Amino acid sequence: MPVNADYEYTNAVKEYEKAQTDEERIKGLRKMLSVAPSHKSAQVLRADIKNKIAKLREKLEKQKKSAKKTSQVSIKKEGAATICLVGTENTGKSYFLNQLTGAKTITGLYKPQVGIYDYYGVKLQVIEIPPIKENLDKTDLGPSLLAIIRTSDLIVLFFNNPEEKNLLDRELEQAEINKPILIYNNQENIGDEIWKRLPLIKVQTKQPGKKPDYPPVALKKGSSVKNLAEHIHKDFIKKFKEKDKFSGKIIMPWARVWGKGVKFGGQRCGFNHILEDGDVVELHKK
Numbered sequence: 001m002p003v004n005a006d007y008e009y010t011n012a013v014k015e016y017e018k019a020q021t022d023e024e025r026i027k028g029l030r031k032m033l034s035v036a037p038s039h040k041s042a043q044v045l046r047a048d049i050k051n052k053i054a055k056l057r058e059k060l061e062k063q064k065k066s067a068k069k070t071s072q073v074s075i076k077k078e079g080a081a082t083i084c085l086v087g088t089e090n091t092g093k094s095y096f097l098n099q100l101t102g103a104k105t106i107t108g109l110y111k112p113q114v115g116i117y118d119y120y121g122v123k124l125q126v127i128e129i130p131p132i133k134e135n136l137d138k139t140d141l142g143p144s145l146l147a148i149i150r151t152s153d154l155i156v157l158f159f160n161n162p163e164e165k166n167l168l169d170r171e172l173e174q175a176e177i178n179k180p181i182l183i184y185n186n187q188e189n190i191g192d193e194i195w196k197r198l199p200l201i202k203v204q205t206k207q208p209g210k211k212p213d214y215p216p217v218a219l220k221k222g223s224s225v226k227n228l229a230e231h232i233h234k235d236f237i238k239k240f241k242e243k244d245k246f247s248g249k250i251i252m253p254w255a256r257v258w259g260k261g262v263k264f265g266g267q268r269c270g271f272n273h274i275l276e277d278g279d280v281v282e283l284h285k286k
Helices: 007-018 022-035 040-070 093-101 142-150 162-174 190-197 225-232 236-240
Strands: 081-087 113-119 122-128 154-158 181-183 200-205 217-220 254-258 267-269 280-284
Touching: 007 022, 022 040, 081 093, 081 142, 081 162, 093 113, 093 122, 093 154, 113 190, 154 162, 154 190, 181 190, 200 225, 217 225, 225 254, 225 280
Parallel strands: 081 122, 081 154, 154 181, 200 280
Antiparallel strands: 113 122, 200 217, 254 267, 254 280
């Protein structure tokens, strides 16, 4: 206790010692500081009180940041593409996710639910976003949910009426989210509709004389035979370039292709040939 400390300081110390929370301790320390002696011999005491206040404030700040982090959510991307189910309350998103992916999600949970949709062997990640409300970006989870939607490849919209559709459009526009959108309307061929809107094609490879391999390879639209070869093995082209024995020219690998992009099945194509969805490709080294 400092020299010449009066009863006010003594009472402030007692209040501080009774404090149950860090906020109450800070309040008590501030009162102690306000009534503590200010003469030279009390400088060490005043510095000690200030130090305790600073440490408690730092502790509270860390707790606040930690609490903020717990209100954030992120989902690891899986599969060839990510589809987000975005809608208002009671629009059937959970039921749709369960039916499409076989996931056993619980209706009413206000956090993203995830499933994997197998589209003819291509794995697609489907994420159900909790119900969208007005000013989503200002809610605790809002920024995290918008970040998930922003990194998706396709949005499937669920709503009950035009007003809810306007709300969804407004929230997505305010968040500057510009992704391909499919409106859910109980389509029987919803899987095909989803696939058509994704920037992907599926291609099967095969070995000579054998059936096409399964599952297919998912590639970006506009991909070539070369892109397929590099996907299978990044050094495929470099490894299998050969020189003609007579001319000394480099002989590039080639392919036989079956599908919509060729005139007949098994057509011989170079590595710059652009592939179509559903093509079957037989890669040849020489």
